[in-house]
Amino acid sequence: MSNFEALFDYIQEISGKLLSADDKHLLMEHFKPKKLRKRQYFLQEGDVCKYIGFIVKGSARTFTVDEKGHEHILKLSLEKWWLADFESFYLLTPSRFNIEALEDLEVLQSTNAQIEEYLKHIPAFSAMANVISQNYTIANQKRMQAAMSYTAEERYEDLISNYPHFLQRFPQNMIASYLGLSPETLSRLKKNSFK
Amino acid sequence: MSNFEALFDYIQEISGKLLSADDKHLLMEHFKPKKLRKRQYFLQEGDVCKYIGFIVKGSARTFTVDEKGHEHILKLSLEKWWLADFESFYLLTPSRFNIEALEDLEVLQSTNAQIEEYLKHIPAFSAMANVISQNYTIANQKRMQAAMSYTAEERYEDLISNYPHFLQRFPQNMIASYLGLSPETLSRLKKNSFK
DNA sequence: AAATGCGCTTGATATAAGTCAATTCAAGAT
DNA sequence: ATCTTGAATTGACTTATATCAAGCGCATTT
Numbered sequence: 001m002s003n004f005e006a007l008f009d010y011i012q013e014i015s016g017k018l019l020s021a022d023d024k025h026l027l028m029e030h031f032k033p034k035k036l037r038k039r040q041y042f043l044q045e046g047d048v049c050k051y052i053g054f055i056v057k058g059s060a061r062t063f064t065v066d067e068k069g070h071e072h073i074l075k076l077s078l079e080k081w082w083l084a085d086f087e088s089f090y091l092l093t094p095s096r097f098n099i100e101a102l103e104d105l106e107v108l109q110s111t112n113a114q115i116e117e118y119l120k121h122i123p124a125f126s127a128m129a130n131v132i133s134q135n136y137t138i139a140n141q142k143r144m145q146a147a148m149s150y151t152a153e154e155r156y157e158d159l160i161s162n163y164p165h166f167l168q169r170f171p172q173n174m175i176a177s178y179l180g181l182s183p184e185t186l187s188r189l190k191k192n193s194f195k
Numbered sequence: 196m197s198n199f200e201a202l203f204d205y206i207q208e209i210s211g212k213l214l215s216a217d218d219k220h221l222l223m224e225h226f227k228p229k230k231l232r233k234r235q236y237f238l239q240e241g242d243v244c245k246y247i248g249f250i251v252k253g254s255a256r257t258f259t260v261d262e263k264g265h266e267h268i269l270k271l272s273l274e275k276w277w278l279a280d281f282e283s284f285y286l287l288t289p290s291r292f293n294i295e296a297l298e299d300l301e302v303l304q305s306t307n308a309q310i311e312e313y314l315k316h317i318p319a320f321s322a323m324a325n326v327i328s329q330n331y332t333i334a335n336q337k338r339m340q341a342a343m344s345y346t347a348e349e350r351y352e353d354l355i356s357n358y359p360h361f362l363q364r365f366p367q368n369m370i371a372s373y374l375g376l377s378p379e380t381l382s383r384l385k386k387n388s389f390k
Numbered sequence: 391a392a393a394t395g396c397g398c399t400t401g402a403t404a405t406a407a408g409t410c411a412a413t414t415c416a417a418g419a420t
Numbered sequence: 421a422t423c424t425t426g427a428a429t430t431g432a433c434t435t436a437t438a439t440c441a442a443g444c445g446c447a448t449t450t
Contacts, residue, residue: 145269378398
C-alpha cells in the first residue's frame with residue numbers, strides 16, 4: 001500500500017498530472033511488489049528482461065562481465081529509478097546485462113504488455129513516459145560526452161557534483177567501475193585531489 | 196517536394212502507419228527545407244538549438260571542443276537521421292555542442308513547438324517518436340557499454356560491423372574522434388589488425 | 391607546372407591508467 | 421573474543437594510448 005504511494009507520487013510529480021482513483025486501481029492491479037535481498041539478481045545475463053521495476057527502496061547495479069572476467073558497471077540505481085535492460089525489455093532478446101541488488105531491494109514490477117496498457121489508458125503515465133524519455137536522452141548525451149572528453153579526475157568531480165549521495169550509498173569500488181576506472185586508480189585520484 | 200517524400204516514407208516506415216493527405220499537408224506547412232554547404236554550421240556552441248533537422252541528403256558531425264582546444268565527435272549523422280542537441284532543443288538552454296555539415300547538407304527543419312503539434316495531431320508521427328525513443332535508448336546503452344568495456348580495437352571492429360558505410364562516408368580522423376581515439380592510434384590499429 | 395594544404399602514416403617518447411602483490415582495517419560470522 | 425572476509429590503500433611495474441614531429445602522397449589552387 002505505502003509502496004504504491006511512492007509510485008503514485010512519482011508519476012504525478014514527473015508528469016505534472018493527477019492520477020484518478022481508477023488510474024490508481026489499474027496500476028495496483030498489475031504492478032507487483034517484489035523483494036530482493038542484497039546480492040540477489042533482478043536480471044541475469046542471457047535471460048530476457050520480462051519486467052521493468054520501479055525502485056521503492058534499496059539500490060542496484062547494472063553490469064556486464066567481459067571475456068577476461070572483469071565487471072563493468074553501466075548504471076547505479078536508487079529509489080525512484082526504473083530498473084531494466086531496455087533493449088531486452090523492448091525487443092524481448094536475451095540480455096547482456098546483470099542487474100543485482102546492492103542493498104535489500106523493494107520494487108514494483110510490471111511487464112511490457114502492461115506498460116503499453118498504462119500508456120494507452122492513463123494520461124499521467126504516458127506524460128511521465130515522455131518526460132522520462134527526454135531526461136534519459138539528455139542524461140545519456142551528457143554521460144557519453146563525459147566518457148569521451150573528460151579525464152578520470154574530471155569524471156569523478158562530475159559525479160560528485162551531480163550525484164553527491166552516490167558516495168554515501170555505494171562502495172568505492174562500485175563507483176570506480178561506474179566511472180570506468182580500476183579501484184586502485186580511484187583511490188589514488190582521491191588522495192591527489194586533496195592536495 | 197521530393198524532399199518531403201523522403202520524410203513521409205521515413206515516418207510511415209518507422210511508425211508502421213500511413214500518413215493521410217491532411218497529415219502530409221500539415222507536415223509540409225511547418226517543416227522548412229534548409230540547405231547548408233560543406234563546413235557550414237547547423238548549430239553553434241552557445242546558441243540554443245531552436246530547430247530539429249531531418250537529414251534528406253548529406254552528412255554532419257556533432258562535436259565539443261575541450262579546454263585544450265581538442266575536438267570530440269559525439270555523433271556522426273547521415274541521411275534519415277535527426278539532427279539536434281536534444282538537451283538544448285528540449286530545455287531551450289545554450290548548447291555545448293557544434294553541429295557542422297561534413298558534406299553539402301539538405302535538411303527539413305522544425306521547431307519544438309511544431310513537433311509538439313505533430314505529436315498531438317498526427318498518429319503516425321507520435322508512433323514514430325515512440326519507436327525512435329526506444330531505438331535511441333537501446334543505441335545509447337550499447338554505445339555506453341562499448342565505451343566502458345571495449346578496447347580501442349574492439350570499438351573499431353564494432354563500428355565496422357554496425358556501420359560499415361561510415362568508412363566510405365567519413366574521413367578517418369573523424370572516425371577516430373568518434374571512437375575516442377587520436378588519428379595516429381586508429382591508423383596504427385588498422386595496420387595491426389591486418390596481420 | 392609549381393605551390394599549398396590536408397589527410398594519412400610512421401617513429402620516438404611521454405603519460406595516464408591498469409595490473410599484480412602486499413598490508414591494513416573494519417565488519418560479520420563462528 | 422577470535423577468525424574470516426572483503427574493501428581500501430600503497431608500491432612497483434607494465435601496457436595502452438596520446439603527443440610531438442617528420443615525411444609522404446594526393447587533390448585543389450594559382
